[in-house]
Amino acid sequence: MSLRNSIVKLVQDTLCRGKALPVGDSESLLDAGVIDSLGMMELVKAIDKHFHITVEDEELSPDNLDSIDALTAYLKSKGVNE
């Protein structure tokens, strides 16, 4: 599975009860109501567990986590190439 598809599945499973994401890859998950502060905590835990990395506090920014594109670029920068 490509990294992008793995991320989409993780976000769907963690935040959308397994349903399809209602946004395109470049669109804000926050604006679309997919994540809130509670959801972000859950997503970060899920990312840590699934990709075996640690999302540092200073990395909790929209630039890294607020869209599928941003998440893909961020995880690649952390050396994830699944």
Added chain:
Amino acid sequence: MTAAESLPPSNLASLVLSHPPAWAERTALRQLESSLTYAELRQCVLACAAHLSVAGVRPGSRVVLLIENSFDYVIALFAVLTLGATAIPLNPDNSAAAVSVVLADCAGLGCILRERTRAKVDPASTLPCLLPLENSFEDNRRRWYSSAAASPVEPQPDALALLLYTSGTTGRPKGVMLTHANLLANTASIVEYMEMTEADSTVTVLPFFHSFGNSILLTHLAAGACIYIENRFAFPAKVVEVLQQVRPTGFSGVPATFYILLHRTNFLQRDWSFLRYINQAGGGMRVETIQRLRQVMPSTSIVIMYGQTEASARLSYLPTELLETRLGSIGKAIPGVELRVAGPNGQETAPGEIGELTARGANIMAGYWNDPAGTAEALRGGWLHTGDMARRDEDGFLYIVSRKSDFIKSASYRISPGEIEDVIAEMGGIEDVAAIGVPDTLFGETIAVCVVCPADRFDAEAIRAHCQSRLPLYKLPRYILHVPEIPRTASGKKKYYILREQYQGLEGSSS
């Protein structure tokens, strides 16, 4: 003088429609790069009300708002109130099925929601939509600026302004009926004791569809102050950045708000001397968190507050100068409210004795919608029975000791055990189940479920997956425990307090 300007202060809509002329060019709302003056807000409200009137909204109509914190939320709320109708703000993350339950319960006329909200929560378009909003405020603004203004209606002070739905003891949501008089009384009281003026401003991260967030909105508009709407608390560092840029005079949060800011950002390294006050409500905050806030903002008033949706919002506060000497106290009643610690027969207890905290005042709800039995129980003897057990010290300061009711309070949400239990009980092979709150550093409480079933049928992952498919994130159990039995009273009621005592050692941190 226009009809709107002649509205008396007994009408909640008058906070926007009848602001003093001197406030006209003052900024009422800000979000990102956009702003709205009091005069512009009034114009948008009257135009939105005209559209709602065409859609059939009349005095007494009940209208659901499914809108995140935004200019559009504020405009829609006051437009509904302008027509003498009742607003029912709901979390826009609700499913269409959950919204339908509320609409059916209150015989609601319909919803106001955005196109993108509809795509997410109601793709099949099953909800009656009175007024679809564009996703962008600027598109809506153009629509309001090219529309005629509605004629405001003047409801009686005891007319319903808001129906705020909270969890009920049985799992069925309860509609808390708040009148114009209730909300105006609480708003005036908060403005008075917080000494709020038009020089004040805030950055708000709390949802307006909750009573705490709603009170922030109403008090700032009543004072002629400015509200900066910030919805990115999912990225707490961004909120710190915005606070530093906007430099508001006040900031409000629940315990989790401050815990996250202290532990997941560089909050401790920043200068907060521009903050006149911070407010905390929504459950008891750890003493350690209060002390760290005290250290990092020595010149800022830290005001601890206590309240309930049934009280419009606020019941008591502890002034900052008493924080050290009365640590752990919720203070005393706010102006216009009486608080009493009541014994088993309703009599006031002696200092140090534990009883149920009861409240009386103009801010107390009119009752629960369509639930005379629940209303009679909650308001018996003319006092609101909060369900919180408390004691009073010799000087009259109040301390919450425990909760009489079995609600779970997590991340400021009040969650009924029944809602979670009903979902788990749908699964085959479950003999009994009880959901309880266990202490959590971040959210106050997190959810544990105790499940009775044959050992070879117990599958925690299957239960978790089933809950995920049926419940919103904040209602998902953290712990799923296999237990031999659920303790019950002789009459068959679950003894939740025994389970809470038994499993309080599960305490952990969500961070």
